Amino acid sequence: MASRMARMVTPLREILRRFYYGSRVSRHMARWLIRDERSPLDFSHILSLREQQIGPVHRDEALFLFGLTRILRPQTIVEFGFMTGHSAFNFLVAGGPECRVFSYDIADRSEKIARRCLGRFKNFRFIKKSQSDFSPSDIENRKIDLCFLDASHDLSFNLRTFKLVQPHLAEAAIIAVHDTGVWHRKFFKDEHRAFVDSPLGKATGQWIDTDQYQQAVPERLFVNALLRSQQDFSQIHFHSVYTLRNGITLLQKRRPLAVGAAAEDQERAAVSFIARPGAGDGVRF
Numbered sequence: 406m407a408s409r410m411a412r413m414v415t416p417l418r419e420i421l422r423r424f425y426y427g428s429r430v431s432r433h434m435a436r437w438l439i440r441d442e443r444s445p446l447d448f449s450h451i452l453s454l455r456e457q458q459i460g461p462v463h464r465d466e467a468l469f470l471f472g473l474t475r476i477l478r479p480q481t482i483v484e485f486g487f488m489t490g491h492s493a494f495n496f497l498v499a500g501g502p503e504c505r506v507f508s509y510d511i512a513d514r515s516e517k518i519a520r521r522c523l524g525r526f527k528n529f530r531f532i533k534k535s536q537s538d539f540s541p542s543d544i545e546n547r548k549i550d551l552c553f554l555d556a557s558h559d560l561s562f563n564l565r566t567f568k569l570v571q572p573h574l575a576e577a578a579i580i581a582v583h584d585t586g587v588w589h590r591k592f593f594k595d596e597h598r599a600f601v602d603s604p605l606g607k608a609t610g611q612w613i614d615t616d617q618y619q620q621a622v623p624e625r626l627f628v629n630a631l632l633r634s635q636q637d638f639s640q641i642h643f644h645s646v647y648t649l650r651n652g653i654t655l656l657q658k659r660r661p662l663a664v665g666a667a668a669e670d671q672e673r674a675a676v677s678f679i680a681r682p683g684a685g686d687g688v689r690f
Contacts, residue, residue, distance in 0.1 A: 446475075447498055454491060457592070457649045459600050459620070461488060462555070462583060466653055467495050469643065470553070470581065474499035477579065479550030484508040485536040485566060486556030486583075487515045490522055496553070497526055504528060507544045509536050509556065537562045539569040548575040555583035558609045560623040564630065579657050584621035585628055586644040586652020587613060597649070620651070628654045 424431040448471055454464040462470065474482070474496055480503065482496050487510035496506050508519065509532045519531035532543050536556045552570055554563065567580075574580075588597060600606040601618060610620045619625055632640055639659045644652040664672055 471499045481547040482506045482551045483549050484553045537565045550575050552580045558623050563627040582654045584624045585654040586650050587617040587619050590616050592649035
């Protein structure tokens with residue numbers, strides 16, 4: 406009887422899987438039919454963001470930061486550069502009520518938007534200060550799990566900010582630096598051409614060659630300076646040559662993954678295998 410049921414269930418699962426991948430309606434139904442301990446997801450706000458916009462995070466970048474926050478489940482997020490609050494709101498929705506979000510900006514308009522639009526969030530605090538005036542007391546002396554840097558576009562400010570926050574980073578903290586990418590000329594729209602020739606574009610941007618334009622040179626210099634001076638930090642760049650992207654660089658302190666004493670011999674063998682020239686395939690550990 407059990408084997409007969411199994412033979413019936415397997416084809417049914419394959420039929421349902423085909424509908425799931427092929428029909429948006431079936432995927433929406435699955436949200437209600439599949440029950441587990443997931444907290445509810447709401448990223449409808451991301452749909453209102455524009456792709457390829459100048460300055461703020463792109464829609465896909467916001468989705469990436471949302472997913473990163475969901476994975477990390479940070480307790481403390483520090484954001485430098487509130488502007489109109491889209492990124493702060495994104496962190497608040499992704500992080501949940503147990504996550505404290507502290508956002509810095511010096512603009513009066515930003516302060517008004519924060520008070521009027523995000524004042525209902527008990528776990529949010531707007532700090533009207535320059536990023537270079539960070540103090541641990543601003544964030545209640547908490548350890549920072551995720552730090553988002555998208556403010557001054559000034560190299561000296563960024564370097565000073567890093568030195569100020571570094572002692573207050575959690576052991577596995579991630580620093581996300583926005584605007585570290587380049588724009589490829591073939592993806593330019595009218596607003597990008599106008600930006601290149603604008604006073605702000607001339608102040609912060611620069612052509613690398615005839616195709617690549619770096620819209621925020623200070624951010625690229627900043628991550629390069631950290632790469633050369635902070636050997637204990639790793640970097641990964643989320644840039645693209647297939648679309649116009651402002652770009653995000655993630656930084657995290659380098660550390661080996663704990664494997665326990667039982668696996669240490671395998672780890673040493675793996676390191677030896679990688680370092681050995683001309684090693685063949687099929688080696689077993």
